[in-house]
Ligand code: HEC
């Protein structure tokens with residue numbers, strides 16, 4: 001672990017990549033902060049370490065959009081190797097949390113494609129949140145961050161979990177900075193990277209730079225799109241056709257300038273797809289949220305989203321438009337086999353469950369349901385094909401565990417299909 005933490009074996013391709021991603025890695029020493037002692041509480045899991053999978057990734061991957069990647073780096077925070085390395089160190093360091101037990105990596109573990117495998121995340125002192133942790137892989141391409149888009153940039157995003165009482169629980173960012181500043185190696189690294197002592201904006205900049213270096217493509221599907229006809233199997237090819245066709249998936253996952261978006265699979269917009277069962281009470285909850293959340297106060301939105309059952313209001317908390325009640329961000333669809341369970345609330349355990357949800361058209365009684373949700377009348381074999389296509393979006397570093405997970409999900413889906421509703425899937429479409 002110590003050896004991989006130091007990442008001394010910098011490969012040639014990583015060095016070449018510095019221009020784009022600052023992906024060479026030289027880390028700030030190897031002391032791993034915030035290791036928890038004997039496990040007295042079941043939730044006190046050791047902080048995931050910076051294993052091989054935590055390395056900044058090479059930009060030389062099939063499917064990686066070089067120009068869009070460059071364009072996604074903000075001018076006021078250019079990528080450098082030292083900054084990425086500092087950000088990596090911070091991302092895995094429990095010292096950012098109030099009691100030293102939780103790092104960013106506790107909920108964004110590289111072994112699980114930077115997620116936590118839980119339905120909803122757990123922060124300090126075993127505090128349970130309301131939402132499922134998305135991956136930070138390819139978050140560089142997100143035009144907003146969080147399921148409800150309450151943060152615009154990765155810099156802005158990183159400040160929220162540090163001070164959220166149910167996540168890392170610091171009273172303010174300066175408390176995290178003060179803790180970091182007690183460590184000589186950090187002081188040296190901040191001096192080297194930012195020419196000054198640790199402060200909150202540079203701490204967030206370093207973390208964001210590390211996240212921007214975590215790009216993951218090179219999947220069988222990317223090779224297929226690049227012209228290798230046999231890179232994916234016939235079932236995945238049929239799934240890709242359904243994804244564009246009768247599955248209607250590309251209405252949101254997505255079409256850019258008339259072409260399917262094979263890079264991020266998202267329209268970067270917010271939709272209510274009927275995951276939350278919206279009942280009469282929901283509008284009342286919206287009115288309640290208007291009382292407790294000051295307009296434009298994203299700190300208050302963050303606490304509501306993570307700590308309160310008003311969380312299900314989704315994008316509404318940010319925009320206060322009734323049309324956004326229960327709307328969430330269309331997510332990227334890469335490495336899904338590593339990021340189960342699914343949806344903003346982690347309610348759907350397998351990809352078969354997800355497709356069952358779409359097949360029945362979501363919850364058609366939801367007054368705020370997106371117009372593009374309707375029954376799809378997909379047969380079982382077609383559902384399998386869609387899953388095979390989604391599975392083909394797995395990057396090579398996750399190939400083995402993803403195969404295992406696919407087998408696990410397939411087995412589970414053979415006996416347990418809580419979201420399947422064949423009558424509705426093959427029933428009438430709304431309005432006709
Ligand atoms: C206790 C678990 C937990 C910790 C600790 C945590 N996160 Fe998260 N993270 C989440 C959850 C849950 C969400 C989704 C919350 C939401 O959308 O309301 C999230 C969302 C994100 C997103 C948005 C991704 C997207 O696609 O919108 C990024 C980026 C991110 N976290 C990075 C970080 C960083 C950086 C840190 C450390 C400073 C961190 N997280 C600490 C659980 C956690």
Ligand code: HEC
Nearest residue numbers: 247249252271275328329330331342343344354358370372
């Ligand atoms: C109307 C827009 C829309 C359509 C159509 C749509 N999606 Fe989605 N998709 C979303 C949104 C929004 C979410 C997040 C919803 C939530 O969590 O509440 C999502 C989530 C997902 C997820 C879960 C990802 C994760 O990280 O949890 C998968 C998988 C998925 N969609 C696949 C598909 C497939 C396959 C189709 C076609 C059968 C499809 N989607 C059609 C908008 C859409």
